[in-house]
Amino acid sequence: MTVGIVMLVHTALHRAEQVARHWTAAGCPVVIHVDQNVSRKAYRAFEDALSGDPLIRFSKRHRCEWGRWGLVAATQSACELMLAGYEDVSHVYLTSGSCLPLRPVRELVEYLAGSPRTDFIESATTADVPWTMGGLDEERFTLRFPFSWKRHRALFDLSVDIQRRLRLKRRLPSGLVPHMGSQWWCLTRQTLSAILQDPERQRYDAYFSQVWIPDESYFQTLVRLYSGNIESRSLTLSKFDFQGKPHIFYDDHLQLLRRSDCFVARKIWPRAKRLYEVFLEARDSEAKQTEPSPGKIDRIFAKAVERRTRGRPGLYMHSRFPNEDWENGVTCSPYSVFEGFSELFEDFETWLFKSTGARVHGHLFAKERAEFAGGQSMINGCLSDSAKTRDYEPKAFLTSLIWNTRGERQVFQYGPGDNQKVGSLLARDPNAQISVISGAWAVPLFRTNRNFADLRAEAADLQRKESKHLDVLRSVHSKARIRIWTMAEFIEAPMEPLQTILDEIGTVHDRRLSEAPKMVNLDGFGQFLQNLKNQGMHPYLMGDFPVNPVPVNKPPQPRKPYLVR
Structure with missing residues (x-):
C-alpha cells in the first residue's frame, strides 16, 4: 500500500x-x-x-x-x-x-x-468557521455566483445585492x-x-x-x-x-x-x-x-498579524498608514501642548524648561517654520523645520517627532495662528496634555502698532479659529487631558493652574512653585477689547476685562470726619 x-x-x-x-x-x-x-x-x-x-x-x-x-x-x-x-x-x-x-x-x-x-x-x-472572509458564510451556499469575484468584481457585488433584495435563495440537495x-x-x-x-x-x-x-x-x-x-x-x-x-x-x-x-x-x-x-x-x-x-x-503567526495590523504604539507603517483608526495609539509617549501661555508670559519657554527639564519648543506649527527648541533647524529623525515639508502631512510630522524623541518629554506651543489640521489629532490622542488660555492670542495684537482695522480683521479670524478648536477639544470624542481657562480667570490666580500642570508633567524640583513666570504688561488691554467691540467685533473668548481698571498706585479716597460723643 x-x-x-x-x-x-x-x-x-x-x-x-x-x-x-x-x-x-x-x-x-x-x-x-x-x-x-x-x-x-x-x-x-x-x-x-x-x-x-x-x-x-x-x-x-x-x-x-x-x-x-x-x-x-x-x-x-x-x-x-x-x-x-x-x-x-x-x-x-x-x-x-x-x-x-x-x-x-x-x-x-x-x-x-x-x-x-x-x-x-x-x-x-x-457556524463553526471563524476564518471566512468577505461576509459570505451561509450565503455562498444559497446564492448563485455566475461572475468571477476577481475579474468582474462590480458584477459579482451587483449580482449578490440583487439576489439579496429579491430574496432569491437556492435549496440545498436533500x-x-x-x-x-x-x-x-x-x-x-x-x-x-x-x-x-x-x-x-x-x-x-x-x-x-x-x-x-x-x-x-x-x-x-x-x-x-x-x-x-x-x-x-x-x-x-x-x-x-x-x-x-x-x-x-x-x-x-x-x-x-x-x-x-x-x-x-x-x-x-x-x-x-x-x-x-x-x-x-x-x-x-x-x-x-x-x-x-x-x-x-x-x-509566531499571531504575533505577525498583530504587528501588521496594530504594530507598536505610535509607529506607523505601510500596512496600516492609509487606513483610518488602524493605529495602535496615535503617538508613542506623553507630551504637553500649551496654548496662550507664551503670549501671556514673557520668556515662558525658558521658564518652563527650567521648571520641568522637558524639551520645550516654540510654535511647531507656525506659518513660517517649525520652531524647534534652541532654534534648531533639524531635530531627531532628520525632521526639518521647513513649513512646506511639515504641512505636506502635519499629522505624520507630529507622530514622527514624538516617536523619534521617545524617552524625553516634548512640550510645544500651539494657537489659532498655527496650522489647524493637527487640532483633531491632538484632541483624540490620550498621550496629549493640553492646557489652553482662551483669548490670549489677543495680547500680541494689543502690543503691536498697526492699523486698528487690520487688527480687528485678524482678531475676528483668530477668534473664529480658536472657537472651532475649542469645540473639538470639548467634543465627547476627545481623549486628551484637557484644561481650558479664559484669560480673565487665569490671570486672577495663575499659581494654582501652573502648579497642577507642572505636577502632571513632572518637575525637576519636587517643591511648590514660589513665583509664576513674568506676565506681560496688560495696562490698557481692557480698553483695547472695548475698541474691538466698538468696531463691531465681539471678543468673548478672553472673559470679562474691565475697561478702566483701578490703577495700582492711585491714592485712597479721604475718609469723611465724624464725631465721637
Whole structure:
C-alpha cells in the first residue's frame, strides 16, 4: 500500500517538476493537473521533461480560477485517474505545485499506514468557521455566483445585492449539510471513490458549480456522507493572514518550517532555493513518529498579524498608514501642548524648561517654520523645520517627532495662528496634555502698532479659529487631558493652574512653585477689547476685562470726619 499524490500546477513548473520527482523517488505515484491557462508550449515542455518517469501521469486539463468550479473539476479528473491507474494506492494526498514536503516521504507513508481508515480533511459547519472572509458564510451556499469575484468584481457585488433584495435563495440537495475547510486534504481510497462514484454526483456537481469557492466546501461536505472516521485537520501547513491571503514561505523560514513537524507546507516561494535544497535532499534517518503540530508556530503567526495590523504604539507603517483608526495609539509617549501661555508670559519657554527639564519648543506649527527648541533647524529623525515639508502631512510630522524623541518629554506651543489640521489629532490622542488660555492670542495684537482695522480683521479670524478648536477639544470624542481657562480667570490666580500642570508633567524640583513666570504688561488691554467691540467685533473668548481698571498706585479716597460723643 502506498500514498498517491495529486498535484494542481499552474505556475513555477520547474519547481513542480522537482517536487514530483521527489515523490516518485520514494515510490509514490503522482498525477499532475496543469491549469489550462498555462500555454500549450510550456505544458508540452513540462510534460516531456517528466515523460520518462513511469509513476507520473497527466490528467485532463481544466481552466482554473480562484473561487470557481474549475479547481474542483481539476481535482476530480486527477483523482479519477489516480484511482483507476494505481490499485495499490490507499490514500490520496492533494497538493499544489507550490507545496513542498517537509519530512521524508517514508514518514508520511508510515503515518497513513497506521490510520488506514482515517480521512484527514478540515470539515466544519459554517457556524463553526471563524476564518471566512468577505461576509459570505451561509450565503455562498444559497446564492448563485455566475461572475468571477476577481475579474468582474462590480458584477459579482451587483449580482449578490440583487439576489439579496429579491430574496432569491437556492435549496440545498436533500441530505447535505454544508461544511467548509482547507482545500488541501488526504482521503482514503474508499471515501474518495465513494464521492466520485456516487449516483447523485451529477446533481451535487450542478449545485456546487454555483457555490462560491467550492474547492473549500465540495469534498468537505460530501466526505460527511461516506467517511466513518474523519480527522478534521489538514496534514499540510497552510497559514493565512488577516485578509485571507496565504502566507508565503521564504528561505529565512527554514527553522520555522522544521519546528512545525508537518508533512507538507504551502505556499513556498519559487525562488526559495535554500528551502528546496534542504527539504528535497535524500535522508536516511529513522522515521520520526511525531504528530504534525502547526500549533507550535501559531503564536509566531499571531504575533505577525498583530504587528501588521496594530504594530507598536505610535509607529506607523505601510500596512496600516492609509487606513483610518488602524493605529495602535496615535503617538508613542506623553507630551504637553500649551496654548496662550507664551503670549501671556514673557520668556515662558525658558521658564518652563527650567521648571520641568522637558524639551520645550516654540510654535511647531507656525506659518513660517517649525520652531524647534534652541532654534534648531533639524531635530531627531532628520525632521526639518521647513513649513512646506511639515504641512505636506502635519499629522505624520507630529507622530514622527514624538516617536523619534521617545524617552524625553516634548512640550510645544500651539494657537489659532498655527496650522489647524493637527487640532483633531491632538484632541483624540490620550498621550496629549493640553492646557489652553482662551483669548490670549489677543495680547500680541494689543502690543503691536498697526492699523486698528487690520487688527480687528485678524482678531475676528483668530477668534473664529480658536472657537472651532475649542469645540473639538470639548467634543465627547476627545481623549486628551484637557484644561481650558479664559484669560480673565487665569490671570486672577495663575499659581494654582501652573502648579497642577507642572505636577502632571513632572518637575525637576519636587517643591511648590514660589513665583509664576513674568506676565506681560496688560495696562490698557481692557480698553483695547472695548475698541474691538466698538468696531463691531465681539471678543468673548478672553472673559470679562474691565475697561478702566483701578490703577495700582492711585491714592485712597479721604475718609469723611465724624464725631465721637
